[in-house]
Amino acid sequence: MLTETTQALPPRYVSPAGPPSAYAMLTxxxxxxxxxxxDxxxxDWSLKLPGPRSPVVVSHPDAVRQVLLDKDGAFGRNRQLRLLMRRAWGKGLAAAEGESWARQRQAAAPAFKPAAVQSAVPAMAAAAERAARSWSTEAPIDVSVALARIVTEIVMSTLLTGLDDADLDAIAADVPPFIRAAAHFGLLDLLPVPDAWIDRLRGMGRGGPEQRLRAVAARLAAARATPPDRVQDIAALMRGAGPLADNLLGFLPAGLETTAQAAAWGLYLLALYPEWQEAVYREALxxxxxxxxxxxGRQVVQETLRLYPPGPILVRAALRPSELQGxxxxxxxxxILPVFAIHRHRQLWDRPDAFDPDRFAPGAAYDRGAFLPFGAGPRLCIAAAFAQTEIAVMMAVLxxxxxFTPAAPEPVISLKTTTHSLTGLHVIATPRRG
Known part of the structure; x- marks a missing residue:
């Protein structure tokens, strides 16, 4: 156990000042x-947002379990939530429900079993080694960008094979704007008209990132359309279980953006707290x-995921009359399940805003309903173990x-779609001697 640091607290999200407008509440x-x-x-354990039948925000672990485990089928997705998911991921695993979801998840599961994750570790380390040899040490590095390229290479060499370097660079650049666009929700989505009309109207404004990513997904799907396929990656596993191009488009942002942001936050935190950086370094040696x-390293990963969860918000809807947290x-x-707040809740965590990986030391106790970096219940992220291993290995290699030492500018945190910094996460990388 390391002694408690006297350094300042790490960056945290700053809530907008003042109550939201009616339009903001709607959209x-x-x-x-x-x-x-x-704030x-x-x-508090719950909040009711202003307005009739407006969203309810709950943060008590028991309420979280009630919603996410959903043993009586009371919670799921309403029309607007289904529209948001389908707009980005069609009928793939991320958006599927019921029997279709179960079939697709079962098909993808072998790619994320412990043995499969273990077999991917050399590729994870090799990608980080190649990146380390190319990094410049003369200027600050935005690790949120640099690690996106590493994570893209890892995913494309283990889970989705068959792309060249130009594809990797394009995917790393296109995934963040694609996610932001897919999550946009406006008044158009509230209109009582068929979803197909909304899709048609929105299709007029689809930008380059989505088109390029869909083209990559279609190309990967086409390459595996006719068995026998000599490539045994996740695309091959899911062939026939659901719409392959939709699933590939889903795995690109899910496997890249969230992991890259979490890994970048991890390196930035180690830059802020040199005693933990030294501990991870010595372990890696x-x-x-x-x-x-x-x-x-895994303790650091878990504490990073607590402070900066990849998915800062989970959203469900009541499917029938229900009672939740009063x-x-x-x-x-x-x-709304505010993961970002649950992970820093004053009644759930000691010194909730402090960086303390010893929270996750062997034998340490915490409420599992208070730690939700990958969700919980049946829809727990299928790649959770892969992502945590990937981050730990990348940090160890780098x-x-x-x-690493922190560099300007200071992070400005946004929680829209992922926990990311609007100003990047900049560090100075000084080569180690010997």
Whole structure:
């Protein structure tokens, strides 16, 4: 256990000042929920947003379990939530429900079993090694950009094979704007008209990132359309289980953006807290950097995911009259689970805003309903173990090459779609001697 640091607290999200407007409440409650939630949710167990049948925000672990485990089928997606998911991912795993979802998840599962994750570790380490040799040490590095390229290479060499370097660079650049566009929710989406009309109107304004990513997904799907396929990646596993191009488009942002942002936050935190950076470095030297156990590194990964969860918000809707945390819910009423606030809740965590990986040391106790970086219940992120191993291995490899210190500008945190910094995450990478 390391001694408690006396350094300043790491960056945190700053809620917008003042109550949201009626228009903001209508549109942002689904596409940018954090912007309409007051800071009271860091200490209270629930909030009711203004307006009749407006969203209810709950943060108590018991309420979280009630919604996400959903043992009685009371919670799911309403029309607007289904529209948001389908707009980006069609009928693929991320948007599918019921039997279609179960079939697709079962097909993808072998790619994320422990043995499969273990077999991917050398590729993870190799991608980080190649990046380390190319990094400039003369100017600050925005690790949110640099790590996106590494993560893209890892995914494309383990889960989705068959792309060249130009494809990797384009995907790393296109995924963030694609996610932001897919999450946009406006008044058009509230109109009582058939979803197909809305899709047609929105299709007129689809930009380059979505078109390019769809083209990549279509090309990968076409290459695996006719068995036998000699490539046994996740695309091959899911062939026939659902719309392959939709699933590939879903795995691109899910496997790239969220992991890259979490890894970037991890490196930035280690730059802020040199005693933990040194501990991870020494562990990486003592063990093979490709050893996926890396217990100290994994503690750092978990604490990073607590402070900066990849998915800062989970949203569901009541499917029938229900009661949740003392609130009576009507069918279709939205329930917001503010993961970013649950992870820093004053009644759930000691020193909730501090960086302390010892929270996750062996034997440490915490409520599992208070730690939701990848969700919970049946729809727990299928790639959670892969992502955590990937981040730990990347950090170990990069720390063997560099000592990191923070650089300007200061992060400005946004919680729209992912936990990311609008100003980037900049560090100085100083080569280690010997």
């Amino acid at each position: 942002r409650a689904l596409s940018d929920p954090a912007s309409v939630i007051s 009271a949710i860091y200490s 003592a063990a093979d950097a490709t050893d996926p156990t890396l217990p100290i 609130h009576r819910l009507h069918p279709g009423q939205v329930v 720390l063997r090459h560099f000592r």
